Amino acid sequence: MAVPPALVASHLTRRFDTRVAVDDVSLELAPGEIFALLGPNGAGKTTTLRMLAGLIKPSAGSVAVHGRIGFLTEAPGLWDRLTVERNLMVHARLHGLDNPARAVDEALDLFDIGARKRDRAAQLSKGLKQRVALARSLLHRPDIVLLDEPTSGLDPESARDVRELILRLRSERRAVLISTHNLDEVERVADRVAVLRARLVALDTPAALRARLFGSRVLVRLASPAAPFADVLKPACTDVRADDRTLSIAVNDVEGAAPGIVRALVQAGAEVVSVVADQAPLEEVYLRLLDEEKP
Amino acid sequence: MSRIAALLGKELADLRSNPAVFIPAIITGVISIVMPFAIAIAVPYFSGERLADSSDFKIALEIYRDQPATRSLDPEGAIQAMIFQQFLIMLVLTPVAGAMSVAAYAVVGEKQARTLEPLLATPITTFELLAAKVLGALLPGIALATACFALYVGGVMLFAHPGVYRTLFFPRALLTIFLLGPLASLAALQMAVCVSSRVNDARSAQQIGALIILPISVLLVAEFTNNLQLTSRLVLLISSGLAALNVALMAVGIRLFDRESILTRWK
Numbered sequence: 374m375a376v377p378p379a380l381v382a383s384h385l386t387r388r389f390d391t392r393v394a395v396d397d398v399s400l401e402l403a404p405g406e407i408f409a410l411l412g413p414n415g416a417g418k419t420t421t422l423r424m425l426a427g428l429i430k431p432s433a434g435s436v437a438v439h440g441r442i443g444f445l446t447e448a449p450g451l452w453d454r455l456t457v458e459r460n461l462m463v464h465a466r467l468h469g470l471d472n473p474a475r476a477v478d479e480a481l482d483l484f485d486i487g488a489r490k491r492d493r494a495a496q497l498s499k500g501l502k503q504r505v506a507l508a509r510s511l512l513h514r515p516d517i518v519l520l521d522e523p524t525s526g527l528d529p530e531s532a533r534d535v536r537e538l539i540l541r542l543r544s545e546r547r548a549v550l551i552s553t554h555n556l557d558e559v560e561r562v563a564d565r566v567a568v569l570r571a572r573l574v575a576l577d578t579p580a581a582l583r584a585r586l587f588g589s590r591v592l593v594r595l596a597s598p599a600a601p602f603a604d605v606l607k608p609a610c611t612d613v614r615a616d617d618r619t620l621s622i623a624v625n626d627v628e629g630a631a632p633g634i635v636r637a638l639v640q641a642g643a644e645v646v647s648v649v650a651d652q653a654p655l656e657e658v659y660l661r662l663l664d665e666e667k668p
Numbered sequence: 669m670s671r672i673a674a675l676l677g678k679e680l681a682d683l684r685s686n687p688a689v690f691i692p693a694i695i696t697g698v699i700s701i702v703m704p705f706a707i708a709i710a711v712p713y714f715s716g717e718r719l720a721d722s723s724d725f726k727i728a729l730e731i732y733r734d735q736p737a738t739r740s741l742d743p744e745g746a747i748q749a750m751i752f753q754q755f756l757i758m759l760v761l762t763p764v765a766g767a768m769s770v771a772a773y774a775v776v777g778e779k780q781a782r783t784l785e786p787l788l789a790t791p792i793t794t795f796e797l798l799a800a801k802v803l804g805a806l807l808p809g810i811a812l813a814t815a816c817f818a819l820y821v822g823g824v825m826l827f828a829h830p831g832v833y834r835t836l837f838f839p840r841a842l843l844t845i846f847l848l849g850p851l852a853s854l855a856a857l858q859m860a861v862c863v864s865s866r867v868n869d870a871r872s873a874q875q876i877g878a879l880i881i882l883p884i885s886v887l888l889v890a891e892f893t894n895n896l897q898l899t900s901r902l903v904l905l906i907s908s909g910l911a912a913l914n915v916a917l918m919a920v921g922i923r924l925f926d927r928e929s930i931l932t933r934w935k
Binding site: 428450 | 670671673674675677678681682685686781782783784785786787788789790791792927928931932
């Protein structure tokens with residue numbers, strides 16, 4: 374039986390006076406899925422997240438939510454003069470949790486910030502603030518987690534920590550939507566990607582977007598010059614290029630085609646050193662999509 | 669109620685870590701206490717001239733001696749009682765002064781610190797948010813005014829004629845401090861919070877909220893010039909008006925607090 378989506382946005386539109394910030398955006402989010410919302414500044418990412426979180430109303434369209442929502446805002450938004458523990462406690466009580474003290478203790482443990490619980494928020498590094506903010510957004514155990522640029526401005530180590538926390542959310546079967554500029558982050562964690570420029574430019578898995586724009590290729594590195602083996606793969610593979618000791622073969626499905634290619638080459642006497650999928654960087658995919666969208 | 673208590677707890681904790689915000693209120697309180705003592709006690713003491721001998725206080729003495737509250741006092745005590753009662757209304761300004769800057773920053777401060785959006789992402793209602801913000805500014809102000817009143821009474825017991833302090837426990841005085849004062853403060857704070865939710869600059873909210881000082885000053889001047897006698901009934905009447913004003917201000921505050929505009933248009 375198909376798992377029902379955790380969140381369904383249908384034809385979301387938001388106008389500010391005459392400006393259309395978000396135009397007819399529809400998307401679904403499944404439990405245990407990490408969904409990345411990409412787009413340039415001013416593309417409507419934050420407005421979309423705010424509509425999904427119920428903070429602002431859409432001018433048209435609707436949002437159906439099955440479960441509780443946790444929202445990590447773009448800025449950590451901690452009360453600087455209050456301790457970490459107090460910051461969390463206030464939010465736990467605002468969410469009306471039965472045992473706010475226990476929820477706070479669990480969050481402190483889960484996010485490994487217990488040692489800093491008596492520190493004022495102002496004393497924390499940017500990475501720690503983000504960690505506390507993430508803990509705060511999960512205090513009420515939301516089923517859907519909306520993260521607005523969760524690693525923005527963080528050093529690589531802090532960003533990695535946040536990414537690990539995001540992956541943990543997936544393992545807990547929570548639906549996660551990340552708005553970000555960080556393509557490397559998307560590459561590492563996202564199951565599906567939507568590119569937004571007021572309206573949805575594209576929505577698919579990163580691999581499918583790559584395949585749609587650049588096609589899929591398999592790179593086979595051989596122990597000897599590759600040119601003599603190029604014809605071995607034809608006519609099954611129509612687009613085969615040889616460059617020094619490497620063969621580049623266009624395929625529809627990398628995982629499906631690779632075993633047959635290797636088998637044919639070995640039977641022809643080639644010594645295969647390595648086989649890898651030739652992937653265009655997600656950045657190229659993203660920029661190509663935005664270029665195609667330009668009027 | 670629990671969400672109001674949660675946010676109120678945060679407001680009070682925030683204030684505890686930043687007590688400097690109450691310096692204007694402490695100054696107002698000190699001035700409110702020192703001025704009547706200077707007039708009623710220090711000046712006669714150093715000049716050697718009794719208040720009862722001054723022609724300036726003759727009319728006031730006649731009015732006050734007619735009142736049951738001061739009938740048992742000697743002329744000097746009656747004039748002291750009059751002065752201490754009239755300056756009592758200055759203490760009403762103490763919580764207003766104390767809480768105004770707090771209230772003015774209530775919403776705009778959260779916005780500037782970028783703490784408002786996470787707060788609005790919780791299930792808190794606009795009424796709960798505004799109530800917590802107003803109470804967070806009002807309660808410390810009332811506590812400060814109560815402390816000032818206790819000092820005031822203590823000073824009167826120590827330095828004024830015997831029996832004068834009792835006049836500070838008559839209904840008029842108690843209603844002024846514990847009913848008129850908090851209601852006037854509440855009105856001022858609500859005005860400040862309303863404005864705070866519509867502007868980008870806390871100073872605007874502070875200035876508009878401070879307008880409540882004007883009618884209080886009018887009362888003070890009218891009493892000093894013997895054009896008005898603030899009786900218990902009049903205090904109750906003004907308090908009723910302020911209570912109605914406060915209900916109206918809360919309704920207006922909720923209407924003015926436009927979450928979407930605050931989130932999307934403020935920079």
